[in-house]
Amino acid sequence: xxxxxxxxxxxxxxxxxxxxxxxxxxxxxxxxxxxxxxxxxxxxxxxxxxxxxxxxxxxxxxxxxxxxxxxxxxxxxxxxxxxxxxxxxxxxxxxxxxxxxxxxxxxxxxxxxxxxxxxxxxxxxxxxxxxxxxxxxxxxxxxxxxxxxxxxxxxxxxxxxxxxxxxxxxxxxxxxxxxxxxxxxxxxxxxxxxxxxxxxxxxxxxxxxxxxxxxxx
Numbered sequence: 001x002x003x004x005x006x007x008x009x010x011x012x013x014x015x016x017x018x019x020x021x022x023x024x025x026x027x028x029x030x031x032x033x034x035x036x037x038x039x040x041x042x043x044x045x046x047x048x049x050x051x052x053x054x055x056x057x058x059x060x061x062x063x064x065x066x067x068x069x070x071x072x073x074x075x076x077x078x079x080x081x082x083x084x085x086x087x088x089x090x091x092x093x094x095x096x097x098x099x100x101x102x103x104x105x106x107x108x109x110x111x112x113x114x115x116x117x118x119x120x121x122x123x124x125x126x127x128x129x130x131x132x133x134x135x136x137x138x139x140x141x142x143x144x145x146x147x148x149x150x151x152x153x154x155x156x157x158x159x160x161x162x163x164x165x166x167x168x169x170x171x172x173x174x175x176x177x178x179x180x181x182x183x184x185x186x187x188x189x190x191x192x193x194x195x196x197x198x199x200x201x202x203x204x205x206x207x208x209x210x211x212x213x214x215x216x217x
Contacts, residue, residue: 049094059084060105077118081169125194128202129166132159132179135205144181170194185209
């Protein structure tokens with residue numbers, strides 16, 4: 001809007017300052033809406049994009065890399081120990097597929113445009129590892145099995161040629177850990193505390209069983 005100003009013999013028009021401010025405000029709001037829309041649209045597009053995913057016994061990192069290449073996604077994460085053996089199938093929208101995959105990997109996630117920020121959904125403790133040996137000869141017991149019952153089922157590991165084992169990561173808490181080896185007495189460590197601060201080392205000596213049963217098929 002313009003208004004007339006008179007000074008003696010001269011008359012001229014000046015712009016209305018309030019009108020200029022209103023126009024500037026409209027431009028600013030429009031620019032802000034465009035910026036926000038540019039970030040929201042990719043997520044909206046992904047929510048209607050239909051995918052058919054199938055992975056069998058591959059690492060979690062492989063799945064994330066494959067999704068990144070196929071759908072121009074970017075996963076942001078650090079210090080997350082992704083599982084090495086994952087089987088995952090899903091048919092539906094990409095948005096829902098990511099939700100299902102994160103549940104499978106037990107991760108929390110947040111969409112920011114096409115960037116997906118990941119973090120662990122549960123608090124994990126440090127690794128549980130150690131050695132299993134013959135308590136008399138001190139020789140390593142190769143192939144001894146280590147089992148631990150968790151809320152999500154039984155997890156386990158076996159010893160290598162050095163008698164060394166390392167369990168999959170466990171959530172912080174207390175666990176009963178069982179050690180078995182053919183011809184030896186079973187050993188069980190009860191209420192073992194897994195902490196988030198440092199690794200837990202369990203070195204176990206096993207004794208030869210006094211009775212050896214033979215199963216005839």
